[in-house]
Amino acid sequence: MQKYLPTNDxxxxxLLSSEDSQHILRAFIKDLIGIEFKTLxxxxxxxxxxxxxxxxxxxxxxLKRTEVDVLAVDENGAHTTIECQIQSHDYFHERVIFYLxxxxxxxxxxxxxxxxxxxxxxxxxxxxxxxNILDFEMFDGNEQALQLFRLLNEETYRPFHNQKSQxxxxxxxxxxxxxxIDKQHPAWHWYYFLKTGEVADQAPDYIIEAKARTxxxxxxxxxxxxxxxxxxxxxVSDAILSTRFREGREEGIEQGIEQGIEQGKCLVALELLKxxxxxxxxxxxxxxDIEVLKKLKNEEE
Numbered sequence: 001m002q003k004y005l006p007t008n009d010x011x012x013x014x015l016l017s018s019e020d021s022q023h024i025l026r027a028f029i030k031d032l033i034g035i036e037f038k039t040l041x042x043x044x045x046x047x048x049x050x051x052x053x054x055x056x057x058x059x060x061x062x063l064k065r066t067e068v069d070v071l072a073v074d075e076n077g078a079h080t081t082i083e084c085q086i087q088s089h090d091y092f093h094e095r096v097i098f099y100l101x102x103x104x105x106x107x108x109x110x111x112x113x114x115x116x117x118x119x120x121x122x123x124x125x126x127x128x129x130x131x132n133i134l135d136f137e138m139f140d141g142n143e144q145a146l147q148l149f150r151l152l153n154e155e156t157y158r159p160f161h162n163q164k165s166q167x168x169x170x171x172x173x174x175x176x177x178x179x180x181i182d183k184q185h186p187a188w189h190w191y192y193f194l195k196t197g198e199v200a201d202q203a204p205d206y207i208i209e210a211k212a213r214t215x216x217x218x219x220x221x222x223x224x225x226x227x228x229x230x231x232x233x234x235x236v237s238d239a240i241l242s243t244r245f246r247e248g249r250e251e252g253i254e255q256g257i258e259q260g261i262e263q264g265k266c267l268v269a270l271e272l273l274k275x276x277x278x279x280x281x282x283x284x285x286x287x288x289d290i291e292v293l294k295k296l297k298n299e300e301e
Contacts (some may be wrong), residue, residue, distance in 0.1 A: 013066070015210055017042035022040050025040050033172050090287070128170075132174070134174065137177045137178075174187060174191060269286045
């Protein structure tokens with residue numbers, strides 16, 4: 001039987017955003033960034049019915065991105081976004097900063113009046129922490145698998161805090177491709193589990209429970225069917241891309257490399273548009289402008 005890792009879209013969401021998995025989510029965040037929250041509320045709670053419906057509505061547009069948004073609250077309030085990135089995207093560095101700052105500014109002016117200083121909407125802003133699980137090489141392979149980035153004083157390395165002594169922005173990356181990680185660090189058990197789907201010796205109870213929850217044989221029949229369907233759809237999508245780019249390269253031999261590459265992109269775009277993908281998604285995959293895609297679509301129709 002094929003093995004499905006916890007980084008699978010459905011399994012990752014089930015693990016961290018189910019109604020009864022708050023203790024696992026809390027441990028996950030604490031082990032990776034060292035912050036413990038009183039309350040953790042996923043923006044979207046995992047249910048297999050709603051997951052299937054969402055997949056049907058956005059089929060194949062999110063196959064290469066797994067994202068779990070979480071509202072994490074401590075004594076002063078804070079927002080945490082957790083994202084599992086299986087494959088790299090263009091401008092990924094800019095993308096993670098964009099979503100982190102979006103999380104930071106999201107409550108601007110949206111907190112109840114009694115909690116906000118009069119005529120000062122900036123008092124409604126809360127810290128934002130981003131956790132990214134990577135299954136691609138973002139850093140040099142010799143660097144640490146777990147890396148944290150924060151606002152620090154260049155000379156003293158003092159973190160930049162708000163008036164409540166909270167760090168405002170923090171980015172965490174756990175790369176499953178980098179092999180360097182301290183086995184004494186709490187994040188190591190998560191690293192091993194996410195990378196292999198297995199539990200290491202002396203793993204804490206919540207990791208053992210996480211393994212049980214994501215074991216394929218322990219899933220409901222609907223979940224098993226959905227995972228296999230996602231896997232099949234992804235294989236088909238990858239095959240289409242591979243075939244069309246190969247055709248483009250072959251045509252490039254006769255027409256010129258540059259022209260062939262553009263032709264390949266157009267072939268890929270047309271194939272993806274035929275299968276119901278959005279213009280934004282096709283643009284990200286091929287690098288073609290939205291207007292070019294609209295023209296291709298109209299010509300094809």
